[in-house]
Every structure is written in structure tokens, then in C-alpha cells.
Amino acid sequence: MVRITVTGVERTGSSQSTYLITVKLSNGENEEVRTFKVFRRFLKTEPISGNVPAPGDNLSGEVYEALEFAEECSLAVVRAVSLLSYGDSTARNLTEKLRRKGVGKEAAEAAVRFCEEKRYIDEEAYLRRLMEQLCEKKHYGLRRIRQEIYTKGFSREAVEAVLEDCAASLDFEGALLERINKLGYASFSTPEKKKKQIAALQRYGFSFEEIKRALGTLQIPDEDEDLYFEE
Numbered sequence: 001m002v003r004i005t006v007t008g009v010e011r012t013g014s015s016q017s018t019y020l021i022t023v024k025l026s027n028g029e030n031e032e033v034r035t036f037k038v039f040r041r042f043l044k045t046e047p048i049s050g051n052v053p054a055p056g057d058n059l060s061g062e063v064y065e066a067l068e069f070a071e072e073c074s075l076a077v078v079r080a081v082s083l084l085s086y087g088d089s090t091a092r093n094l095t096e097k098l099r100r101k102g103v104g105k106e107a108a109e110a111a112v113r114f115c116e117e118k119r120y121i122d123e124e125a126y127l128r129r130l131m132e133q134l135c136e137k138k139h140y141g142l143r144r145i146r147q148e149i150y151t152k153g154f155s156r157e158a159v160e161a162v163l164e165d166c167a168a169s170l171d172f173e174g175a176l177l178e179r180i181n182k183l184g185y186a187s188f189s190t191p192e193k194k195k196k197q198i199a200a201l202q203r204y205g206f207s208f209e210e211i212k213r214a215l216g217t218l219q220i221p222d223e224d225e226d227l228y229f230e231e
Contacts, residue, residue: 002027004059008035009052018074019043021053021067039077041114042070069107076103076111081120088126091116092153123158131166139175142167144205176206176214188215 008022022035044050048066053059059067076098083089083097091112098108115121127149134140134148145167149159179201188194201211 002061004061004064006053006055006057006059007033008055017041019052023053023059023064023067036067036071037074038067038070039074039114042073042110045070072104072107073110073114076107077114079103080111080115084115084120088129089121090123090126090153090158091121091155094121096153123154124162127154127158127162128166131162131170135170135172135175139179139204141172141176141201141205141207141210142170143207144203147205172206172210173214176201176210177217179204179206180214180218185218 003026005024005026006021007024008020010020012018012020017040019038019040020035021038022033025032025034043052045066047060047062048070053063053067079098079101080094083094089097094115095108095112098111099105103111112121130149130152131145134145140148146163149163183197186193187197198211202208206214
């Protein structure tokens with residue numbers, strides 16, 4: 001039978017929110033010493049439930065396994081924060097990235113929840129920034145932006161909270177005019193060219209009415225327009 005004894009507990013970090021818990025494992029013949037580095041947050045779950053082991057305590061196998069999991073979660077948070085330093089992420093995508101790096105499913109999910117609690121991940125703010133970038137820099141229409149959003153893995157709650165309000169503030173007309181200006185009037189000089197360019201603009205997320213209105217604003221001839229517009 002293995003005896004697990006706590007030999008040291010130290011709080012560390014700028015806010016003392018990290019514990020170094022050292023234990024000795026002994027079966028009477030052999031001994032092993034191991035130190036766990038865990039965030040206080042992950043010592044609050046059962047069976048530890050916030051009761052941090054003290055030097056001299058003898059731990060059950062269940063508590064020892066809980067310490068192992070707490071350390072796995074803590075290391076996953078460090079990896080998650082490192083990944084977030086390269087750019088915004090949704091909770092789903094960050095979980096997937098951690099899993100690809102070998103983090104267990106439960107530890108990855110726990111680490112992402114921690115990041116959400118600390119506001120390291122703010123899907124609603126990220127969604128607003130992304131929508132603004134796609135409209136103002138990429139010159140996408142709303143339909144294309146919707147497609148891009150769903151490939152990023154945003155939660156339904158974030159989309160429902162942000163999409164309509166943010167879309168109302170974006171200058172889709174300006175984005176469309178920018179695209180048409182870059183194409184040049186010559187791109188619409190024949191029925192065949194016009195049909196091709198209109199189809200392309202629709203793929204960028206602009207509607208029939210938006211394109212028709214923009215072409216009228218730029219005074220691009222729209223004779224036989226019914227031949228060219230496809231919804």
C-alpha cells in the first residue's frame with residue numbers, strides 16, 4: 001500500500017494564487033517525491049473543495065488524483081493564455097487547440113472556463129471586432145460575414161447578443177462601393193462582364209437590392225438588369 005504524505009505547501013505568484021504542494025509517496029521500500037503546481041481555482045473542486053492539504057497530512061488516492069487533475073488544468077490555463085497572446089479566439093476554438101496539444105478534454109474545458117471567468121475570452125467583444133474588420137477592411141456584406149462568423153465557432157448566445165445590433169452600425173453600403181470602385185467601371189462595360197461581377201459581389205455577401213442601389217449611385221448603366229442579377 002502506498003502512503004501519500006504532504007511534506008510542503010507554499011503559496012506563490014504575485015497574488016499568491018498558486019500553490020506548490022509537495023508530497024512523498026512511499027510503499028515501505030521505495031519513495032518518490034513530487035511537487036504539484038496548481039492554481040487556487042482548481043483546488044476548490046471536489047474532493048479537495050478548497051481544503052488545501054497541509055504538511056503532515058496523509059492523502060487518499062482520490063485526493064492525490066484530484067491534485068494531478070488540478071495541475072493538468074493549471075498547465076492548460078498557461079497554454080491557453082499563451083495561445084490567446086497570438087490573437088482572439090472563441091471558447092470552442094481554444095478548446096480544440098488545447099486538445100490538439102495533448103490536453104485532456106475535461107482539463108481543456110476547465111481551462112477555457114477559467115479564461116472566460118477572467119475575461120481572457122470575451123466572445124461578444126471579439127465578435128464585434130471581427131464584424132467591424134470584415135466590413136471595413138475586407139469589404140464583406142452581411143451574408144458573407146454571417147458565414148465567416150459560424151466558421152469561427154462563436155457560441156449561439158454571443159451571436160444572438162451581438163449580430164443584429166452590430167450589423168446596424170456597420171457601413172455595408174460603403175463597403176460595397178469600395179469593392180465596385182476597385183473593380184473599375186470597365187468591369188461592368190458589357191452584359192457578360194456585368195453579370196460576372198454582380199455574381200462575385202453576391203458571393204461577398206451583398207444582396208440584389210444593395211448591388212442595384214450601389215450601381216445606380218455610381219451611375220453604372222443597368223439596362224436589362226434582370227438578366228444580370230441573381231439572388
